[in-house]
Structures are given as structure tokens and as C-alpha cells.
Amino acid sequence: xxxxxxxxxxxxxxxxxxxxxxxxxxxxxxxxxxxxxxxxxxxxxxxxxxxxxxxxxxxxxxxxxxxxxxxxxxxxxxxxxxxxxxxxxxxxxxxxxxxxxxxxxxxxxxxxxxxxxxxxxxxxxxxxxxxxxxxxxxxxxxxxxxxxxxxxxxxxxxxxxxxxxxxxxxxxxxxxxxxxxxxxxxxxxxxxxxxxxxxxxxxxxxxxxxxxxxxxxxxxxxxxxxxxxxxxxxxxxxxxxxxxxxxxxxxxxxxxxxx
Amino acid sequence: xxxxxxxxxxxxxxxxxxxxxxxxxxxxxxxxxxxxxxxxxxxxxxxxxxxxxxxxxxxxxxxxxxxxxxxxxxxxxxxxxxxxxxxxxxxxxxxxxxxxxxxxxxxxxxxxxxxxxxxxxxxxxxxxxxxxxxxxxxxxxxxxxxxxxxxxxxxxxxxxxxxxxxxxxxxxxxxxxxxxxxxxxxxxxxxxxxxxxxxxxxxxxxxxxxxxxxxxxxxxxxxxxxxxxxxxxxxxxxxxxxxxxxxxxxxxxxxxxxxxxxxxxxxxxxxxxxxxxxxxxxxxxxxxxxxxxxxxxxxxxxxxxxxxxxxxxxxxxxxxxxxxxxxxxxxxxxxxxxxxxxxxxxxxxxxxxxxxxxxxxxxxxxxxxxxxxxxxxxxxxxxxxxxxxxxxxxxxxxxxxxxxxxxxxxxxxxxxxx
Numbered sequence: 270x271x272x273x274x275x276x277x278x279x280x281x282x283x284x285x286x287x288x289x290x291x292x293x294x295x296x297x298x299x300x301x302x303x304x305x306x307x308x309x310x311x312x313x314x315x316x317x318x319x320x321x322x323x324x325x326x327x328x329x330x331x332x333x334x335x336x337x338x339x340x341x342x343x344x345x346x347x348x349x350x351x352x353x354x355x356x357x358x359x360x361x362x363x364x365x366x367x368x369x370x371x372x373x374x375x376x377x378x379x380x381x382x383x384x385x386x387x388x389x390x391x392x393x394x395x396x397x398x399x400x401x402x403x404x405x406x407x408x409x410x411x412x413x414x415x416x417x418x419x420x421x422x423x424x425x426x427x428x429x430x431x432x433x434x435x436x437x438x439x440x441x442x443x444x445x446x447x448x449x450x451x452x453x454x455x456x457x458x459x460x461x462x463x464x465x466x467x468x469x470x471x472x473x474x475x476x477x478x479x480x481x482x483x484x485x486x487x488x489x490x491x492x493x494x495x496x497x498x499x500x501x502x503x504x505x506x507x508x509x510x511x512x513x514x515x516x517x518x519x520x521x522x523x524x525x526x527x528x
Numbered sequence: 529x530x531x532x533x534x535x536x537x538x539x540x541x542x543x544x545x546x547x548x549x550x551x552x553x554x555x556x557x558x559x560x561x562x563x564x565x566x567x568x569x570x571x572x573x574x575x576x577x578x579x580x581x582x583x584x585x586x587x588x589x590x591x592x593x594x595x596x597x598x599x600x601x602x603x604x605x606x607x608x609x610x611x612x613x614x615x616x617x618x619x620x621x622x623x624x625x626x627x628x629x630x631x632x633x634x635x636x637x638x639x640x641x642x643x644x645x646x647x648x649x650x651x652x653x654x655x656x657x658x659x660x661x662x663x664x665x666x667x668x669x670x671x672x673x674x675x676x677x678x679x680x681x682x683x684x685x686x687x688x689x690x691x692x693x694x695x696x697x698x699x700x701x702x703x704x705x706x707x708x709x710x711x712x713x714x715x716x717x718x719x720x721x722x723x724x725x726x727x728x729x730x731x732x733x734x735x736x737x738x739x740x741x742x743x744x745x746x747x748x749x750x751x752x753x754x755x756x757x758x759x760x761x762x763x764x765x766x767x768x769x770x771x772x773x774x775x776x777x778x779x780x781x782x783x784x785x786x787x788x789x790x791x792x793x794x795x796x797x798x799x800x801x802x803x804x805x806x807x808x809x810x811x812x813x814x815x816x817x818x819x820x821x822x823x824x825x826x827x828x829x830x831x832x833x834x835x836x837x838x839x840x841x842x843x844x845x846x847x848x849x850x851x852x853x854x855x856x857x858x859x860x861x862x863x864x865x866x867x868x869x870x871x872x873x874x875x876x877x878x879x880x881x882x883x884x885x886x887x888x889x890x891x892x893x894x895x896x897x898x899x900x901x902x903x904x905x906x907x908x909x910x911x912x913x914x915x916x917x918x919x920x921x922x923x924x925x926x927x928x929x930x931x932x933x934x935x936x937x938x939x940x941x942x943x944x945x946x
Contacts, residue, residue, distance in 0.1 A: 405629070436562050
């Protein structure tokens with residue numbers, strides 16, 4: 270009998286789905302997000318209730334079976350928030366628990382391969398955020414950037430920014446997912462802004478910017494222009510490295526009145 | 529004030545751009561409490577110029593005043609251009625403020641030679657010291673070693689820099705003598721060797737005493753200008769290979785010469801920089817460093833030049849068809865890496881995956897093998913049986929017909945007459 274497990278999009282929910290399927294010896298299970306579910310006449314559905322104990326058991330079993338690098342892949346793949354990624358993670362757990370050790374190296378298996386490839390995409394997006402985020406300094410010394418990454422990469426980039434910008438206050442806000450990371454020179458906190466504030470904060474308005482912010486933006490643009498070698502122009506390569514959807518972040522790509 | 533600094537930045541960034549190294553990798557320098565910045569092991573490219581080169585460092589000259597007159601250089605003494613010089617404070621302020629905004633990964637500081645080598649090196653050292661000690665900056669710093677500077681200064685600079693480099697400029701001594709009679713390869717080799725010895729010494733000491741400071745943790749690199757003088761690819765790559773081996777270099781950069789001078793010893797202004805050749809040289813460099821190829825396999829007396837229309841790995845395979853086809857399911861990792869169309873990542877995945885069953889074509893494609901290219905050189909579980917053995921020229925034409933070179937603006941294949 271076919272059945273669809275509905276979970277809430279959390280890692281805990283996904284792991285509980287794995288737990289339930291083993292406990293019920295269920296076959297032919299599909300995993301779906303609760304909010305995306307469309308009931309159909311021929312499959313039953315069951316809502317998964319989160320239980321940290323059950324999830325914990327699955328997680329520790331995964332940790333026993335997988336190397337830290339693979340755990341990271343698993344987590345990255347989860348952060349992609351893609352329906353096929355959830356399916357593969359679920360199937361991967363089943364595959365892993367029913368096969369002898371080392372099964373995760375079998376790239377001939379479609380779920381293993383999908384997780385590895387999806388994790389790579391997420392890592393790439395994470396790396397791009399580390400590269401393309403451009404802070405603007407506000408009058409009170411806060412460095413701000415609003416982003417809307419393809420995947421939910423904020424948890425992944427936190428450590429990088431915390432280590433690097435240890436001596437300045439910063440805020441990175443995921444505009445689509447509506448949460449952000451705020452660092453106050455001691456620790457990083459997750460923050461949620463109400464809608465109005467959030468709208469205002471997509472870019473810092475000029476009158477709230479630090480006095481030298483405009484100057485450094487212009488200097489950076491100048492630098493970007495003069496470091497280019499016109500004789501070697503290669504637009505295709507350029508857009509391959511900096512896809513156009515990221516240009517909105519980049520200070521050097523904004524047209525301004527200073528020229 | 530702001531106008532003047534904009535002007536200076538334009539002049540001095542423009543003069544520094546022909547130095548192609550922009551890598552920010554290899555350093556794992558940690559940030560300290562209350563400090564700014566750290567090293568990122570794999571480096572981060574924060575943006576790319578319109579010619580597709582990565583911009584990760586603020587690459588500037590301290591000054592473009594220079595006492596030398598090297599024909600290939602924009603800042604040569606006899607060139608009539610605007611000259612400028614940064615103060616130490618200006619460089620520090622620019623670096624810190626760009627870094628705080630996540631524009632850059634660090635600073636690449638070079639300089640024209642004014643007065644003499646020691647005087648110039650001292651000024652460079654001042655900038656680096658101010659950044660590290662006063663501003664508590666722990667981001668990446670790439671510093672040019674000034675040939676002829678005293679060993680004490682070089683050693684002190686190495687304590688603060690992440691990478692140091694000296695450019696070889698011309699691949700052969702005779703080429704260098706032609707364009708820059710005042711310079712010689714020996715001047716480059718001496719400080720390269722000195723820094724290399726220091727790196728080894730610091731590493732040895734660090735094994736015993738943990739508190740030994742870092743010394744040029746991201747190693748050294750050098751750069752050669754390609755196409756300004758008539759060297760063969762073989763000469764270039766053999767020089768590169770020698771420098772990799774003798775000085776433990778992290779990178780050798782190849783910079784296609786961009787005509788900037790009316791000097792009759794050089795290609796005329798307006799001629800295209802040799803971009804394809806540069807690309808092929810980099811491919812060869814990668815094959816040497818990561819794919820286990822010896823330089824003699826790729827370039828030797830019989831083949832002193834790289835093929836322009838196909839990459840060096842494919843051209844090696846076509847010259848050595850006796851090694852192929854390789855059976856993906858039994859061949860060694862080293863041999864799989866040598867198959868055109870299979871990269872390091874795919875090779876690793878293949879070796880891991882084949883323990884769980886024989887690999888088929890569709891699996892190879894999913895793993896990421898460029899199958900249309902690789903199929904001429906491999907066998908796998910469901911390879912079609914092939915009676916005819918093709919000649920290397922035939923295989924080459926098959927591959928060329930299928931692939932589209934990114935460098936070819938127009939299709940050059942001959943039209944069918946009938």
C-alpha cells in the first residue's frame with residue numbers, strides 16, 4: 270500500500286519520518302512537505318509528529334554510519350529545501366540502514382549521487398554568499414547586508430562571518446526566508462524583523478549611512494574599473510563566474526550618480 | 529582629498545593589473561579577539577573583472593615611479609604616463625575599509641622601484657607592519673619581494689605576509705636580457721631560494737615549538753609573460769617545472785602579453801593577447817601538478833608546442849593510443865585520471881562506486897564524465913562492441929566535430945561540396 274508521509278520541513282520531522290517508516294515496516298513511502306501536499310484518492314497520507322527522541326535516535330545512527338564530511342553533505346542537502354532532496358534524504362537513510370558499512374560511497378545509487386550533487390550546489394551558494402555579500406555601514410556603525418539566496422545558507426555562513434568580522438557589529442538578513450543573523454561583537458543571534466523594518470532595510474537609505482560609506486563605494490567602483498584589462502574582454506566568462514542574479518548585491522555593478 | 533585618492537587609486541590599480549596572481553588561498557591565519565579578518569584555506573573570489581579574471585585582493589602599487597626601463601612594463605622609466613604614490617596611511621585605510629565591507633579578501637602590494645631596492649622594500653614593510661600590529665588585521669597579504677633587497681628586510685616581511693612572490697617575467701634568460709638588460713634570472717632566484725629556506729626552517733622549528741610564528745604560510749609564486757619573446761611552450765613549461773621543483777612554488781602564473789608599447793622588440797599595440805595559448809599552458813600546468821603527468825610526456829623535442837585546437841590531455845592521449853581503451857571497472861585511479869573527459873572528482877567517484885558493482889554508461893554520465901569525449905578511450909560494463917579501431921586523427925576529428933571551442937568565433941570546418 271502506498272502512503273505519503275507529511276512532515277513540517279524541519280530536520281527533526283524528516284528524521285521522524287524515517288523512524289516511523291522503520292517502526293511500521295512501511296513500504297512505498299513518499300515524503301512530502303505538509304504545506305505542499307495535494308491529497309489524491311489513491312494514496313493514504315499520514316502526518317508526522319515531531320519527537321526529538323525519535324529524531325535523535327535516527328541522527329545518532331546516521332552519525333555512527335557516516336563520516337563528518339558525509340554528515341555535512343546530508344545537512345547541506347537538507348538546507349536546499351528541494352522536494353526531490355527530501356525524498357532522496359529519506360531514501361538514502363533507508364538505503365544506508367539496510368546495507369553494510371560504506372554504502373554511502375556507492376555513487377551508482379541515484380540517491381547517494383543526488384545528495385552529493387545537491388550538497389555541492391548548496392556549498393557553492395554558501396561560498397557565493399561569502400564572496401558576494403557587500404556590507405554597508407550605517408551611522409551607528411552596523412554593517413548590514415540583505416540577501417535572498419537560492420538555498421537556506423545562513424546557518425552555513427555564520428561561522429565564517431563570525432570569525433572574520435569579530436571586531437564589528439553586523440547583520441545579514443535573508444529577505445525571503447525572513448530571518449537574519451546579528452552579531453554584537455560577542456555572539457551571533459537569530460533575529461526576525463517585522464515587515465515594515467524589513468522593507469526599509471533591504472538597503473540602508475543614504476541618510477542613515479555612515480559618512481564615508483559613499484566614498485568607499487565609489488572608490489571600490491573605481492578600482493573595479495581600473496583593474497579590468499579591456500584587451501582581454503570576455504563577457505561569457507565574466508557572467509559564468511558572476512551570474513546576473515547576483516549583480517544586485519554587488520556594489521561595483523550598481524550604476525550611480527558619481528560615475 | 530577624496531578626488532586625489534580616487535585619482536591615485538585609478539593610476540596605481542591600473543599599473544598593478546598586469547600582475548595576474550590573485551589567489552587568496554593557502555593561508556589559515558586565524559583571527560584574534562578584537563581583530564579583523566582571517567585567512568580562508570581555499571580562498572574567496574569576491575568579484576570578477578569583465579575579462580573574467582578573479583578579483584579577490586586589492587591589487588595596487590605603492591608607487592609607479594620606477595628606476596628601471598623594462599620594455600614589457602607599463603611603469604617603465606621611459607614611458608610617458610601619470611605617476612603617483614600612496615602614503616602608508618592611505619593604503620592601510622583603503623585596505624581596512626574595503627575589507628570591512630567584504631569587498632576584498634586582502635591586500636596585494638607591489639611597487640615600482642624608487643631610489644633602490646632596500647628603500648622600496650622598507651616602505652612595503654611599513655604598510656604591512658602597520659596593518660598587522662596597529663590595526664590588528666589578520667586578512668590575507670600578498671607582498672612582492674623586491675629583488676636585491678637585504679635578507680633581513682625580506683625575512684621580516686615574511687613574518688607578516690601570507691604569500692610572497694617575485695616575477696620571473698621572461699621564461700628564458702635570453703628573453704629577459706633582450707627586453708630588460710638591467711635584470712637577470714639570478715636576481716630572482718636568490719631571494720626565492722632564501723625565502724624557501726626560511727619557510728622550511730620555520731616549519732621545522734614549529735614541529736618542536738608550537739609558538740613559532742607563521743612565515744609566508746601561503747608560500748611563494750612567480751609569473752612569466754607569454755608571447756612577448758619567441759619562446760616555445762616546451763621552454764616555458766620546463767622552466768616552470770624546474771621552479772616548482774627547486775623552490776616549492778605554490779603557483780606559476782602565465783600572463784599573455786598585452787601590447788602596451790611601441791617598442792619594436794615587442795608585438796605591436798592592438799594585436800590580440802595570446803589567450804588560447806595562455807589557457808593551454810595553464811591546462812598543462814594543472815596536468816603536471818594534479819594529474820601526475822611529467823612535463824616530458826606533454827612537451828618534448830618532438831612536440832615543442834601545445835596543440836591550439838585540442839587540450840594537452842587529449843593530445844597526449846591521441847599520441848599514446850597504445851594505453852587505451854582503459855577499462856573503467858578495473859583500471860588504476862592514476863590511469864583513469866589520464867582519460868580525456870574524466871576529471872579528478874569523477875575519477876575519485878568512479879573508483880569508490882565500482883566497488884558496488886560494474887559501472888554502466890548512464891552512471892558514468894550522471895557522475896559527471898564528459899562521455900562523448902571519454903567514450904573513445906574507455907570501456908565499461910555496457911560499452912558497445914566495436915570492431916574497427918580508429919586512428920588518432922579520426923578520433924580527433926570526431927571530437928572536434930562534436931565539441932565547440934569557446935575560442936572559435938566562426939566555424940572553420942569545411943563545407944560539404946555535394
